[in-house]
Amino acid sequence: MHDVKLIRDDPQAFDDALARRGLKPAAKRIVELDILIRAAMTAKQAAENRRNQASKAIGLAKARKDESEAARLMEEVESAKYDLAQLPETEAAASAELEEILANIPNLPAEDVPDGADEHGNEKVREWGTPRNFDFFIRDHVALGEGLGLMDFAAAARISGARFVALKGGLARLERALGAFMLDLQTNEHGFTEISPPLLVRSEALYGTGQLPKFAEDLFRTTSEHSLIPTSEVSLTNLVRETILAESDLPMRMTAHTPCFRAEAGSAGRDVRGMIRQHQFYKVELVSVTTPENSSEEHEYMVHCAEEVLKRLDLPFRTMLLCTGDMGFQARKTWDIEVWLPSQNTCREISSCSNCGDFQARRMDARYRPAGDRKTRFVHTLNGSGLAVGRTLVAVMENYQNADGTIAVPPCLVPYMGGMTRIG
Template sequence: MIDLKLIRDDAAAFDAALARRGIATLSADILAKDSRRRSVLTELQTLQARRNEASKEIGQLKRQGGDAEALMAEVADIKDRLAALEAEEKALGEELDSILAGIPNLPAADVPDGKDETQNVEVRRWGNPRNFAFQPKEHFDIGEGLGMMDFEAAAKLSGARFVVLRKHLARLERALAAFMLDIHTLEFGYTETQVPYMVRDHVLYGTGQLPKFGEDLFRTTNDYWLIPTAEVPLTNLAADSILDERELPLRFTAYSPCFRSEAGAAGKDTRGMIRQHQFTKVELVSIAHPERSDAEHERMTQAAQTVLERLELPYRTVVLCTGDMGFGARKTFDIEVWLPGQNTYREISSCSNCGDFQARRMKARFRPEGEKSTRFVHTLNGSGLAVGRTMVAILENYQNEDGSVTVPKALQPYLGGMEVIARDA
């Protein structure tokens, strides 16, 4: 949620920031409605004061035996006017809230300008893509060849964009999640958390998925929403709270299923596990001090990168341009893993600093030490990593010509010492 005071104080800067996202000027309409609402509030206060004063005068006149009819008529008129003004103020407030709720976060000053993903800027690269002595396959051909990745069975159960994993690939997914959680909890100090997978409207509003992106979500018949990512419940753990400054940063991680309708994704990644309605992910969330959120952002990104480095998977990290950033982010790093089957880098993690954008929606604050007033926290989230996509990367980067897959050394203890995943004889 954008701070209305920010727009009042510097409308030109607000419009310029939105223009970087390709959004037309909004401040004039917002300020006109805000000005009218403030005028209404002033008139309400004036009329309420006059009503109270007139009521006292009526009482005095009646005690003195005087005629209070004119004053009583005035109070009745004021009552009618107050009712009309209160209705107008409520409507203006709701309209302003609706407008502000639909405005994306303002990009940080150091975010590059650009229209789409082609204008993202690479900031680092790690590892060298493997030179294959054979034509590398894509993950779905490898998984189906192993007899452990079944899209047909999933389609019978649920339709397109689902998968059934069996045997060693099912175990590999579980092992990857444990591997990631151990790195994030033991080395980076995140608190492992189990969260609900169904939430109410206000929770998704707090992190910015509602009201604008409801079509991207799945909703139950009794008004629960299936979470699109554990970011949603994890971040909302700080909602409606006033934290002590010494508690910051709070760092949470959770392994959970994620559910997405993939609205607008028709024709994209129709085969395989890249884009599914249901997938698992290890999520990272930080609730940080505003003055330290940039450093926390770098730290979170490093935690996600560490997983890929331990698995010896080549990757690159890019900072998203203004035209490719998510709704709630003020700055985002995307980590893209090398997929030899596709001969390209594909996103495996997005790490975003949302500033106080979500905190304002959630009313998540902290009290600086020695002060009575409160400030909004900064919230950050990132994938640490998407488990299915990490499996995809392992299958493609560690594939062998005979169709088997070598298990990365760091992962072998999580698979009982297994060194190679091969089709059962």
């Protein structure tokens, strides 16, 4: 959500920022509505003031038993109410239109985000590790998993349809090990507090983080008013909704290991094979709530917390700065981390770390009070995957495969695998 005052003060800057995202100008109508709303509000408040003054006087007149004065004042109230008749509707209609417009406008890109139409405009920031040289014919994770009899897409499809999988034995254990490993790293070494949040959330929460109203078709909705979380960013970030935090509480760093559910409505035909794009997957999420002054620094910190997982797993990756055209709705700046997948001979996204500025905070009404200050300010919120467990499982399988189709367990995971060093 955007600050109307900022748009009012510099409509051109707002439209320029939208243009960087490839969006049409919107400031003109916003400013018109803002003027309309404020005029109606001022007139309404004046009429309400008349009404309130007269009503108070009626009480006093009745106390004096001055019925004629009371009757005269009641007419005064009637007249004020007549003036009041249309104003609230005018204001409400304009406010609704303004809110509708604002709710659907994405966050403005930060200054240092490169312009670009799509992922081709992204910039490589750094890379780490060297892809392994295989002296045998490499398999992708599907061939490996099915070959071992530990990954069953067919059975999952009979139960749930496409884009589901059932992992068995060593692979199920590997998935659990990865989640536990990531969670331990982020909590023990990086200062994030482990949270076990709700997986079903109300639309208010989804609106707060920006999934609604625009991206309803990406969500699984239940028959109640709940939706399944597409990411625990929703639950974790909304933990501070409608609160005023003390500056000393910041940064507030939270992490959770949860399933994520995505309808993938617009992805028909993409990544149809394997575990890359599923309706359900586990993810360890990182969320930071911080001050405007510290959010950029915190953003850097979070990417490094995510990258550290891949370093410990010794998986090659590169970190990309997303261009304006590839960023999500809520983000003002995003780094993606892409892990090396031998079977695809390329890197695939395994983490996305975004600074949302005060965009979500405004939607959630999440504020903090600077130390020694009376006025509250909106917090800045950041989120990042630390990491997507399903895709990490794929990366481990493919990068650690042996010639015989078995999979070596990365050393840092061995303790989490009960000492097992090889799967299959």
